[in-house]
Amino acid sequence: MNRTAIDPITRIEGHMRLEVEHTDNMVHDAWSTGTMFRGIELILPGRDPREAWVIAQRACGVCTHVHAIASVRAMEDALGITIPPNARIVRNLLSGSQFVHDHVIHFYHLHALDWVDVTSALSADPAATAQLCARTNIGWPNNSAAYFGEVRTRIQRFLDSGQPGLFGGGYWGHPAYTLPPESNLLLLAHYLEALEWQREFIRVHAILGGKNPHPQTYAVGGMALTLAPDAPSGINTAALIQLERLLTTGKDFVDKVLVPDVGLLAAHYKTTWAVLGMGPGNLLSYGDFPEDDTGPGSFFLPRGRITGRRLDTVLPVDQAAIAETVARSWYTYTEGDATLKHPSAGETRPNYTGPQPPYESITSVKYSWLKAPRYQGEVYEVGPLARLAVAYAASGGAVREAVDRFLTGAGLRPTDLFSTLGRVAARAIETQLLAARLLIWLRSLRENMAQGDLRVANNGKWDPATWPPTADGWGATEAPRGALGHWVRLSDRTIAAYQLVVPTTWNGSPRDAEGKRGAWEEALIATPLADPERPVEVLRTLHSFDPCMACAVHVHDPSNGASVTVRVG
Amino acid sequence: MARNGTTRTHDTARSQACTDGRSIAALLAQDGIGRRSFLRWCGYIAGMLALPVEPFGARIADALTTTPRLPVLWLNGQDCNGNIEGFLRAANPTPSELVLDRLSIDYVELLMAPSGKAAEARMADTIARYSRRYVLVVEGSVPTAANGAFCCVGGKAFTQILREAAADALAVVGVGSCAFDGGLPAAEGGVTGAIGVREFLAGSGKTIITLPGCPMNVDNLTATIVHYLTFAKWPELDDLGRPEFAYGGCLHRSCERRQHYQAGRFVLSWGDAGHQQGWCLLKMGCQGPGTPANCATVRFNSGTSWPVAAGAPCLGCTRPRFWDNLSNAFPTTASPLALHVVSGDTGGAR
Ligand code: SF4
Numbered sequence: 024m025n026r027t028a029i030d031p032i033t034r035i036e037g038h039m040r041l042e043v044e045h046t047d048n049m050v051h052d053a054w055s056t057g058t059m060f061r062g063i064e065l066i067l068p069g070r071d072p073r074e075a076w077v078i079a080q081r082a083c084g085v086c087t088h089v090h091a092i093a094s095v096r097a098m099e100d101a102l103g104i105t106i107p108p109n110a111r112i113v114r115n116l117l118s119g120s121q122f123v124h125d126h127v128i129h130f131y132h133l134h135a136l137d138w139v140d141v142t143s144a145l146s147a148d149p150a151a152t153a154q155l156c157a158r159t160n161i162g163w164p165n166n167s168a169a170y171f172g173e174v175r176t177r178i179q180r181f182l183d184s185g186q187p188g189l190f191g192g193g194y195w196g197h198p199a200y201t202l203p204p205e206s207n208l209l210l211l212a213h214y215l216e217a218l219e220w221q222r223e224f225i226r227v228h229a230i231l232g233g234k235n236p237h238p239q240t241y242a243v244g245g246m247a248l249t250l251a252p253d254a255p256s257g258i259n260t261a262a263l264i265q266l267e268r269l270l271t272t273g274k275d276f277v278d279k280v281l282v283p284d285v286g287l288l289a290a291h292y293k294t295t296w297a298v299l300g301m302g303p304g305n306l307l308s309y310g311d312f313p314e315d316d317t318g319p320g321s322f323f324l325p326r327g328r329i330t331g332r333r334l335d336t337v338l339p340v341d342q343a344a345i346a347e348t349v350a351r352s353w354y355t356y357t358e359g360d361a362t363l364k365h366p367s368a369g370e371t372r373p374n375y376t377g378p379q380p381p382y383e384s385i386t387s388v389k390y391s392w393l394k395a396p397r398y399q400g401e402v403y404e405v406g407p408l409a410r411l412a413v414a415y416a417a418s419g420g421a422v423r424e425a426v427d428r429f430l431t432g433a434g435l436r437p438t439d440l441f442s443t444l445g446r447v448a449a450r451a452i453e454t455q456l457l458a459a460r461l462l463i464w465l466r467s468l469r470e471n472m473a474q475g476d477l478r479v480a481n482n483g484k485w486d487p488a489t490w491p492p493t494a495d496g497w498g499a500t501e502a503p504r505g506a507l508g509h510w511v512r513l514s515d516r517t518i519a520a521y522q523l524v525v526p527t528t529w530n531g532s533p534r535d536a537e538g539k540r541g542a543w544e545e546a547l548i549a550t551p552l553a554d555p556e557r558p559v560e561v562l563r564t565l566h567s568f569d570p571c572m573a574c575a576v577h578v579h580d581p582s583n584g585a586s587v588t589v590r591v592g
Numbered sequence: 593m594a595r596n597g598t599t600r601t602h603d604t605a606r607s608q609a610c611t612d613g614r615s616i617a618a619l620l621a622q623d624g625i626g627r628r629s630f631l632r633w634c635g636y637i638a639g640m641l642a643l644p645v646e647p648f649g650a651r652i653a654d655a656l657t658t659t660p661r662l663p664v665l666w667l668n669g670q671d672c673n674g675n676i677e678g679f680l681r682a683a684n685p686t687p688s689e690l691v692l693d694r695l696s697i698d699y700v701e702l703l704m705a706p707s708g709k710a711a712e713a714r715m716a717d718t719i720a721r722y723s724r725r726y727v728l729v730v731e732g733s734v735p736t737a738a739n740g741a742f743c744c745v746g747g748k749a750f751t752q753i754l755r756e757a758a759a760d761a762l763a764v765v766g767v768g769s770c771a772f773d774g775g776l777p778a779a780e781g782g783v784t785g786a787i788g789v790r791e792f793l794a795g796s797g798k799t800i801i802t803l804p805g806c807p808m809n810v811d812n813l814t815a816t817i818v819h820y821l822t823f824a825k826w827p828e829l830d831d832l833g834r835p836e837f838a839y840g841g842c843l844h845r846s847c848e849r850r851q852h853y854q855a856g857r858f859v860l861s862w863g864d865a866g867h868q869q870g871w872c873l874l875k876m877g878c879q880g881p882g883t884p885a886n887c888a889t890v891r892f893n894s895g896t897s898w899p900v901a902a903g904a905p906c907l908g909c910t911r912p913r914f915w916d917n918l919s920n921a922f923p924t925t926a927s928p929l930a931l932h933v934v935s936g937d938t939g940g941a942r
């Protein structure tokens with residue numbers, strides 16, 4: 024049995040290390056480590072609840088929006104605030120565009136290089152690539168032999184310069200790369216197009232939020248922006264037109280480039296990768312995108328749970344069933360590290376017991392800065408696959424149609440979704456669903472405005488004098504990477520306790536007291552590993568979860584101003 | 593929990609860059625989407641740097657087309673990836689031009705192809721081959737407590753990685769507020785001993801440039817690098833390492849709501865009539881007065897907007913220790929003007 028460390032894991036958000044045990048070119052066991060800690064939840068207590076979203080938002084600069092939403096929702100829950108319908112729609116627009124943007128970046132810039140061999144693209148025939156593009160990306164204008172010839176030359180020149188930049192050191196020529204050169208060139212051309220596309224599309228966030236990353240127009244009670252058709256600034260008629268244009272061109276790219284590209288990849292790699300990387304088989308979605316004010320029942324992507332990979336039964340979600348343990352994490356619990364604690368009663372004392380850096384291997388019992396969240400004590404996977412599986416099983420309709428269309432096209436079955444490739448497919452299908460839905464939400468905003476409804480904030484509880492002496496709140500949302508919850512306790516008009524349970528803490532958790540592996544630790548078992556120095560197969564499964572480590576590591580202290588002891592050694 | 597920001601002296605010449613920026617923003621907006629002219633962009637950068645477009649636009653173009661691509665190592669410490677994401681929003685050169693044609697980004701965990709040892713080898717290779725010729729960009733704060741255990745990459749403490757990578761760097765550029773002064777992890781309540789790059793590398797004799805902001809504006813990073821490529825020297829810096837062209841002027845002076853400020857027309861609650869008419873956000877906690885930044889002129893996301901334009905108050909994220917003064921931005925009963933004085937920031941007059 025050999026043990027190999029892969030650190031840094033790149034093309035993810037944040038700092039992550041993976042150690043795998045392998046023999047005969049196959050992974051037998053895996054340990055996932057979050058290697059960075061900032062302590063955001065130690066910084067939140069004692070502050071004004073209305074500023075919490077600004078701080079919480081900094082949990083992640085990639086999915087830069089979702090923590091702000093979860094935070095204001097937690098406060099609104101605690102204070103009993105109902106936001107105006109327009110604020111709900113604007114938040115859906117911000118969330119939905121965040122998903123579309125983030126999923127496109129994930130596929131092309133964080134994941135594609137696990138499947139696409141850059142050097143192979145250099146031997147592609149540009150004319151044949153143009154023919155492939157015409158068959159795959161129907162109606163996409165950037166398609167001619169000359170265009171693909173130019174891209175090929177540009178990449179060739181880049182690699183020949185002796186300064187291969189981002190592509191340097193890639194695992195090119197690895198036997199796991201099996202796409203034909205033309206497919207590689209096509210996807211590489213779209214990698215470059217997507218770089219430009221994402222910058223343009225996310226101007227939606229600049230219009231609605233002032234900037235991206237870290238849009239800034241949130242407020243407890245609604246949004247700090249204005250809706251007024253004739254006003255000189257804010258969301259006026261000109262802004263609505265601009266939003267419509269950006270969302271329309273965004274949808275065009277998703278329909279004609281992203282979805283067919285993922286289909287091409289899935290059809291090619293399905294024999295191996297629709298079987299591997301299955302994960303725990305339990306899936307959790309808080310659901311999101313409320314379409315009226317009646318609660319989870321109105322969510323475009325529904326709330327629910329699936330267990331044992333069964334696509335015929337959706338179970339309810341009760342946030343009281345969520346608890347975290349630190350049995351294998353670098354923290355201490357007063358009642359014993361194996362205890363499962365609900366986030367609202369959570370506790371954290373960082374207690375690093377790993378090896379002193381520099382180290383070669385982490386073999387200590389505790390091995391991560393991530394805690395281990397469990398639902399009724401069980402390991403759950405969250406993310407696009409969980410959301411789509413729940414939606415597929417729960418409702419049918421548009422989701423079922425989109426999933427079936429994609430699967431048929433790629434020659435896959437619904438049960439194939441529970442795999443490495445299934446996660447990639449689910450993410451693309453979700454992108455398509457949301458890209459279309461965004462335009463519908465924009466239309467309802469425009470209609471409300473046309474009818475004279477310009478309210479976008481409920482200011483009734485802005486003044487802390489109106490708040491109860493103590494209050495508890497839960498703010499739930501779906502982040503691109505999965506279910507995200509913030510729990511807050513307010514006392515004396517300040518934050519007394521604050522806790523985040525984030526998607527990657529679910530998916531990338533270490534083992535718990537019972538030794539149950541986290542979701543991707545589990546998914547990595549039986550992954551082939553032709554060359555441990557070039558672990559491209561491991562990266563495929565890991566990246567299919569879209570890890571996001573910075574926000575996964577968090578720490579919380581329930582007592583306002585309590586001091587925290589950090590012991591090392 | 594207010595901690596005082598460092599008070600800066602006002603200098604009219606410095607704020608010039610801000611005012612000039614207006615036409616630049618217009619230029620950029622005009623450029624819009626679609627095909628962008630490289631020369632036009634060079635003129636834009638010249639403007640940002642407060643240089644006359646003639647002859648500097650052409651000189652910048654020359655420097656960019658004839659220089660071998662500048663090797664860049666981009667390190668992430670205690671961060672959220674907001675700055676590297678911000679980098680990807682570059683208007684011009686576009687992200688693909690930056691990555692393929694203008695720079696050689698040899699190490700950046702968010703985007704590079706290899707992981708593990710192969711990734712580490714890329715960094716070592718650049719340090720060896722391009723000694724004193726690569727730029728080290730640092731995003732995030734440096735955790736100095738617990739022997740570095742709060743941030744490790746490849747089994748090494750980030751403190752060690754940064755020290756080693758900085759030793760042979762041409763210059764170090766700290767992007768974002770965390771790299772500036774420790775930022776969020778260093779805010780009250782933090783336990784990781786987080787500090788900024790200037791403090792961490794103090795005494796190293798390195799040129800250390802800081803681009804605070806949460807995250808930084810990518811245009812300021814490109815302009816800084818272009819300045820070096822064109823003139824073989826770094827732009828003029830203030831005593832905290834911030835380039836004067838970007839941080840020498842006060843945001844409040846170039847704000848589009850300033851006429852309302854001067855006329856005493858203030859927004860008093862979210863979505864009120866004044867808010868809809870684009871009035872001044874001071875009484876909603878705007879930290880613009882006293883905030884050294886060019887957001888109002890350069891704006892974000894291809895010049896599309898900036899927080900105040902969208903309707904939200906400025907949080908003062910380019911100021912030292914802004915996280916511990918954040919509550920000023922959420923006033924209720926106290927006059928925000930008084931709050932500015934309480935926080936020791938005399939910039940209200942600027
Ligand atoms: S300065 Fe802001 S955007 Fe940059 S790493 Fe820190 S929190 Fe993230």
Ligand code: SF4
Binds near residue numbers: 843874878881
């Ligand atoms: S206080 Fe803020 S909104 Fe008012 S003019 Fe100054 S920067 Fe603009």
